[in-house]
Amino acid sequence: MKILHHGAASGVTGSCHRLQIAPGRALLIDCGIFQGQDAERLDSLEQHQVRFPVEDVLALVVTHVHIDHIGRLPYLLAAGYTGPILCSVPSARLLPLVIEDALKVGFTRDRALIERFLAEVQGRLVALDYKTWHTVLDDERHRVRVKLQRAGHILGSAYVEVDTLDKSSGKQQRTIFSGDLGAPHAPLLPAPQPPYRADVLVLESTYGDRLHEDRRHRRERLKAAIDRALANGGTVIVPAFSVGRTQELLYELEGLIHNAQSERWRELEIIVDSPLAARFTEVYRELKPWWDAEAHQRLRSGRHPLSFENLYTVEGHEAHERTIEYLADSGRPAVVIAASGMASGGRVVNYLKRMLGDERHCVLFTGYQAQGTPGRDIQRFGPKGGWVVLDGQRIDIRARIETVNGYSAHADQHDLLNFVRRMRHPPREVRLVHGDAHAQAALKAKLLEWAEGARHELSVTLGADHLYDEKLPETAYAP
Incomplete structure (x- = not known):
């Protein structure tokens, strides 16, 4: 099992992460567009192209509906993805509105085409309740389940718990993708609560190098x-x-x-x-x-x-x-x-x-x-x-x-550290994504400092070290 990144490996936009469970079996977490400086490194068509395999993707799991997390959805479907789109109940209401707007801005104003695409998306959406396991796959080889937990970033936002069982070896792993975590005291939203445990955590680091004002x-x-x-x-x-x-x-x-x-x-x-x-x-x-x-x-x-x-x-x-x-x-x-x-x-x-x-x-x-x-x-x-x-x-x-x-709708350094250290069973590996180089480096240092003090064995790596390994320009996936 490995995790590869098709975006937001060393930038703050274009989130798209692959959990490769086994050859021919994967989950995709988010599929967003690049923005700002991240987008300037490639021309407008090049940056959004889906040039990674989609035939092995069991499901796309959407953490929330910001465009840098779902904006490449039209390209994903055009590339041949035919599986479900899993998201929270509120996100299922909001996602079609975001995609409709993205289509009008970046694709076409032909109402018939837009309606046809939206109908396609609506037919794929699977709205999941928070705190409830959903079985994606259960056959003689693997059991794959996902659970969404409130992330406190925007209404409907979630972090994703993925529970995988390899039935041949009996090996079980809990992998968590943070999406974008919110901070305490956000209007309308409860603060995110850390999960009980994780083996591997893919953690955002947007504000990994700073603290918010009170x-x-x-x-x-x-x-x-x-x-x-x-x-x-x-x-x-x-x-x-x-x-x-x-x-x-x-x-x-x-x-x-x-x-x-x-x-x-x-x-x-x-x-x-x-x-x-x-x-x-x-x-x-x-x-x-x-x-x-x-x-x-x-x-x-x-x-x-x-x-x-x-x-x-x-x-x-x-x-x-x-x-x-x-x-x-x-x-x-x-x-x-x-x-x-x-x-x-x-x-x-x-x-x-x-x-x-x-x-x-x-x-x-x-x-x-x-x-x-x-x-x-x-x-x-x-x-x-x-x-x-x-x-x-x-x-x-x-x-x-x-x-x-x-x-700020993002957790700051203190909140990100708390998300890890307040787990009853913290992860053995943390992968930092969705942050610039300085933010990732600062958060890595803080996580290792905490682990040393807590005598907890922890490996912290950066998303840029685990890019999708097709022979393509690195900037396509690490803006």
Whole structure:
């Protein structure tokens, strides 16, 4: 048995991992696209091609529906994959929306083709309850079972326990793929709990080299950042992914408005300028059973965390353009949440092109900005009075640039360490993926330091050491 990587081996996007159980038998965990600097190393067609075997894949297991974890699904099916797509119940509701949007952006706007593909995907989806074993295969050679556990990253996110039994040798192994782990105190979501045991753990390392700010006080920092922008009579532009971060921000903003003492806050317009985000928010409302206890307490008190009076949604392109002009010219206080989260496309780019050069406005980052993305450039160079290129146009940055790190949807170094050391029976091997080289190296050092102190025998390797071994450019699978 071995684990190979078709993406996110030494980058933070393109997650795609193969558990090769035996010749002719494998599981695929996620199949995402490359983004930012990871994507720049290959041309747009090359980077998404599925050039690994699919005929031996028993099942694709989806940890969550972010595009860097499922975006290569159309290519996977085009390559001949015919098996099931296993995911959590909430993810089964959200996944078709993400894929539909990806098809419109990257493939076709032909509605008939899109509907046909979505029907194909819908027919493959197998929605699994959390904490329940699902048998993928049980014959004379092997028994393969998977179980999903809440990962706390976005609604429906999961880490995957894979239990394999080789019946000829009697050897049993528990392999865990973390997917993207969330951090404690995330809005709407319970914190992930470590599994009871693992033999091998494939662990994300996005923030393996750093600690988040105190998440318990992030709401105050969010309020302070918006207060500063409002004092300037400007708009707060928040680049946010349509699924996950947008809903978390709405939840927090509803709380701030509900508890507000000032008239300015009570009248503050919260604008979601993304039809996709609006659709996701609607599905999030329907998935209330998977919200955490705090969110259910708000519901019982008569509040509506994702549907409140100050919330407005911008639908069509004409309304989008009118909203930009209105906010840019009027100086009316407002918070605009628009995709994409790293400012690499979508409607947020139009806001930035119009408003980055005006010091009244503010760009507020609440999520990870990958190397090579406009978001990272704005975040890095904006406070120095720098510039950024958007749609081929150089834009001088005069708007205020703020970052509230407490909203990261990823576990930090401390949380990742706790995921390992709080297992009753920790793994003997950890494979680090989904992080840049420095983050992986830092987390490896911390894991080995813990293992030495705990007198626990542990091997820590990096995903880049276990690439899919076809004679292909290494960057195809290790951006």
